[in-house]
Amino acid sequence: MIFIRAFIVGGILCALAQVVLDSTKVNPAVIMVSAACTGAILSGLGLYGTLVSYAGAGAAVPLFGFGHTLVQGMMEDVAREGWFGLFTGGFRASSAALTGAVVFGYLMAVLFNPKG
């Protein structure tokens, strides 16, 4: 059942990040950066694509999936138009998430005020 797999894989990825945070005392931002980079490396090894087809959103929603999206986009564009795809594929593949982050992020920050 895809829903259970998404829950378990997504949960494990978050729990792993939490254990690394607790045992190294680094800033949470460092963990978020490392997660995205780890996703890129696993994607290059061909492992993360398998995880996404196994767990769906459980692998695509965590930040690890962001690195995977970039590598996947770059490889697709390289296959289509040669090495210059390295410079076009990343933003193409992540354009929806990034545009959403910029526009919704700005909108919400303007509309709402911090609580407490």
Added chain:
Amino acid sequence: MPRANTREKEAYRKLSIKASPPRPILRNAVVAFLVGGAICLVGQIILSWISSTGIGRVQALSRTQTIMVFLGAFFTGLGLYDRLGAFAGMGAAIPITGFANSIVSPAMEFKREGFILGVSARMFQVAGPVIVYSFVASLAVSSAVLILAR
């Protein structure tokens, strides 16, 4: 100011480690698992719903990510996501909703410094590094794969 001697510093460090409460690693990991898993489950429900319209796999995934970013930004605006983050740590920060939270939270906080140098500059306090490093890492990984595949 006289410099504390290193032996005293070392003794103090050991004492402070002994005195501070043990960090509840297991409790934190379980909470991160449950909350992170639940957020991914919400993502999967959205993904399955979008996929049922017969759209392509890659498009469905990127639409799901965009909707999750919206939800993360919205609940941060309501003041709820930061509370979830305080409770669940990485369980709230690692899903892409946490990425949106890391954008909205400082942007709201620095609104008093204006819309250019306050809101729009602070939006990328954490998201900026994530974007920079994931692009650099992805370009390196993709180049390596290309070279090795030759």
